Amino acid sequence: MEQKLTDLALIQNVLNGETAQYALLVKRHQRFVFTLALRFSKNREDAEEIAQDCFVKAYRALGTFKQTAKFSTWLYTITYTTAMTFLRKKRLDTSSIHDEGTIIQLENHTSGFSANGYEKQDSHAFLNLAIAQLMPDDAAIITLFYKGEQSLEEIGEALHMESNTIKVKLHRARQRLKEKLQYLLKDEVKELL
Amino acid sequence: MNTIEQQLWDYIDGNLDEPSKKAIEEKIASDAEIKSQYDDLLKFNLSFEGIDLDEPSMSFTRNVMESVALVPAPVAMKTKVDKKIIYSIGSFFVFSLLALFGYVLYNSNLSMPQFDMNVNFDFNLDQYITPTTVYSFLFADLVIGLIFLDQFLRKKMAQIKKA
Numbered sequence: 598m599e600q601k602l603t604d605l606a607l608i609q610n611v612l613n614g615e616t617a618q619y620a621l622l623v624k625r626h627q628r629f630v631f632t633l634a635l636r637f638s639k640n641r642e643d644a645e646e647i648a649q650d651c652f653v654k655a656y657r658a659l660g661t662f663k664q665t666a667k668f669s670t671w672l673y674t675i676t677y678t679t680a681m682t683f684l685r686k687k688r689l690d691t692s693s694i695h696d697e698g699t700i701i702q703l704e705n706h707t708s709g710f711s712a713n714g715y716e717k718q719d720s721h722a723f724l725n726l727a728i729a730q731l732m733p734d735d736a737a738i739i740t741l742f743y744k745g746e747q748s749l750e751e752i753g754e755a756l757h758m759e760s761n762t763i764k765v766k767l768h769r770a771r772q773r774l775k776e777k778l779q780y781l782l783k784d785e786v787k788e789l790l
Numbered sequence: 791m792n793t794i795e796q797q798l799w800d801y802i803d804g805n806l807d808e809p810s811k812k813a814i815e816e817k818i819a820s821d822a823e824i825k826s827q828y829d830d831l832l833k834f835n836l837s838f839e840g841i842d843l844d845e846p847s848m849s850f851t852r853n854v855m856e857s858v859a860l861v862p863a864p865v866a867m868k869t870k871v872d873k874k875i876i877y878s879i880g881s882f883f884v885f886s887l888l889a890l891f892g893y894v895l896y897n898s899n900l901s902m903p904q905f906d907m908n909v910n911f912d913f914n915l916d917q918y919i920t921p922t923t924v925y926s927f928l929f930a931d932l933v934i935g936l937i938f939l940d941q942f943l944r945k946k947m948a949q950i951k952k953a
């Protein structure tokens with residue numbers, strides 16, 4: 598049985614000249630990096646560009662990676678910085694990503710969803726839909742905490758925030774998520790939660 | 791902000807110290823309302839297992855590897871900082887200090903009457919400043935300038951290609 602190399606072993610191999618092994622690192626982390634980029638950009642094409650840019654930046658800076666932290670945390674820091682730079686450049690139709698208008702627009706866009714039409718759909722789909730409607734920071738924190746196996750400190754490092762701020766933000770994000778689910782599922786929310 | 795809900799979340803996330811943990815456990819055990827709230831949050835917390843990760847396009851890895859192929863292969867920082875560079879910088883500073891010291895000596899008239907010694911460094915610098923040394927100096931400057939120009943143009947080209 599083929600033994601799976603750790604991130605650090607793969608990095609070491611890449612630094613020793615086996616650059617093709619970087620593809621294994623990309624494959625291992627691409628879904629998460631892409632999802633994180635999507636949380637910020639809310640657009641698949643932009644997310645793909647951000648994620649690709651992020652991996653190229655990580656490759657360039659691989660020699661400077663201090664192997665004291667997790668590679669994933671380091672990678673998510675690059676993803677966050679790349680996404681912010683990208684969005685600043687693009688300015689998302691000249692409005693901030695934190696702009697309430699952006700959120701309202703998203704809410705209006707999905708207001709056609711009624712619980713009746715989706716009764717039989719998997720509850721996971723609603724959860725993912727609700728997360729997609731959260732503000733970028735909230736969606737990223739929830740994703741990093743539950744799917745990225747990142748501690749509050751590591752999330753803070755990746756998003757350039759204090760761990761206490763992350764804790765408060767995570768709490769608020771859960772509350773907002775609950776509200777979104779209540780909005781999407783109405784009465785059925787009790788079955789899901 | 792330290793509502794009961796926040797405390798319950800901290801308990802679920804495992805962020806509480808031992809005394810706070812025991813305190814919240816007692817509250818859950820003694821208060822039916824808090825117990826019900828705790829059960830709801832626990833259920834909600836479990837639902838997060840259903841978060842899906844999105845899949846990028848099929849050609850994603852290939853695209854990354856194609857972009858990466860244009861970039862110089864990364865090397866560990868230790869390898870990158872060549873010892874020769876460190877020695878060159880060090881010797882440059884040593885040489886500069888020696889030159890400065892020599893210049894000070896040259897411009898001073900060191901006399902020690904007590905020892906009945908009169909030291910006078912009287913170098914004729916003009917004999918060293920010849921057209922050949924001036925041209926050599928300018929040539930070295932030109933080479934350094936060209937190296938920097940080359941690096942600058944390469945960076946520009948890479949940016950244009952990327953755009």
